[in-house]
Amino acid sequence: MEELDADFFRRDPLTCSRDLIGCVFRWHGCEGRIVETEAYAEHGDEACHTWNRPSAREFIARHDAGTAYVYLNYGVHWLFNVVVKSAENSGFVLFRALEPISGLERMRERRGDLPLHSLCSGPGKLTQALDIDGSMHGNCFLGAENTGIRRDSAEISLSIGPRIGISRAADRPWRFGAAGSASLSRRF
DNA sequence: ATGAAGATCCGG
DNA sequence: CGGATCTTCATT
Numbered sequence: 001m002e003e004l005d006a007d008f009f010r011r012d013p014l015t016c017s018r019d020l021i022g023c024v025f026r027w028h029g030c031e032g033r034i035v036e037t038e039a040y041a042e043h044g045d046e047a048c049h050t051w052n053r054p055s056a057r058e059f060i061a062r063h064d065a066g067t068a069y070v071y072l073n074y075g076v077h078w079l080f081n082v083v084v085k086s087a088e089n090s091g092f093v094l095f096r097a098l099e100p101i102s103g104l105e106r107m108r109e110r111r112g113d114l115p116l117h118s119l120c121s122g123p124g125k126l127t128q129a130l131d132i133d134g135s136m137h138g139n140c141f142l143g144a145e146n147t148g149i150r151r152d153s154a155e156i157s158l159s160i161g162p163r164i165g166i167s168r169a170a171d172r173p174w175r176f177g178a179a180g181s182a183s184l185s186r187r188f
Numbered sequence: 189a190t191g192a193a194g195a196t197c198c199g200g
Numbered sequence: 201c202g203g204a205t206c207t208t209c210a211t212t
Contacts, residue, residue: 038195047195053208075205077196094195124196165195185196 004149005142009065013039013084013091018176020149022156025098027130028146030106032098032120033154035178036185038163040081041091046168048091059083060090063138070127070137077124078133096123096164096175099183106131122185159188 004023009016017039025034040048042060049056049071059069060083069081069092081092098120100107107119107129120126127133141147159177162170164186177184 040195049195049208052193052210055208071195071208072206074194074196075207079195081195092195096195122196163195167194 001153002151003143004066004151006064006066006140008149009082009084009093010086011084012086012088013041013093014174016082016084017093017174018158018160020093020095021158021176021178022152022154023149024101024152025095025149026147027132027141030103030130031101032126032130033101033152033178034095034097034149035099035181035183036095036097037176038094038096039091039174039176040094041089043089045091045172047163047166047170050091051168059138060085064140066140066142068136068139068141070132070134072134073124078127079123080127080132080136094123095126097121097177097181097183097185098126098129099178099181100129117182119183121183125185161188 017037020034023034042050065085067083073079080095084091100119111129120129157179159179160173161175163175
């Protein structure tokens with residue numbers, strides 16, 4: 001199927017987040033279908049890091065669309081985002097959940113001997129399962145030998161709802177998911 | 189220097 | 201429901 005390139009991420013954060021649902025993310029021998037994402041907008045979004053972090057604005061300015069933005073949350077969990085850049089609005093897509101497809105053994109080595117749908121059903125869980133950490137921050141991972149994202153023909157019906165775990169701008173329906181997937185971080 | 193808040197997860 | 205544990209930023 002079709003491999004995503006940087007142009008895919010040269011659209012607004014909502015469009016990118018929505019269109020990623022159903023795509024397949026591959027990372028060093030592991031693959032998972034993207035079943036949950038959230039959009040964060042550089043401008044006008046109080047929940048986005050750019051709202052109160054100069055370093056986040058700087059990061060967008062200095063990196064191309066499609067670059068990985070990885071940071072540690074609560075001093076515990078790495079969260080994986082992709083930079084989005086467009087004329088309307090730039091920002092990030094947060095990867096919140098995957099449905100594991102291959103590399104399950106490696107995921108279980110890192111996550112423990114868990115059921116399939118518990119391996120990547122949350123933003124911190126999926127980075128642990130794939131062994132993603134801060135060393136990937138700033139990487140262009142699209143279309144590489146061991147990493148990338150491809151479209152897939154699987155039919156997905158979309159769920160949309162408010163973002164999770166934030167206090168500001170919590171009402172915006174900027175969370176996207178594959179309806180009914182057992183690998184969601186939470187039900188819609 | 190110091191403190192507070194934060195896009196989470198797990199166990200009790 | 202609370203604690204773990206660290207980065208970023210603002211304030212002293």
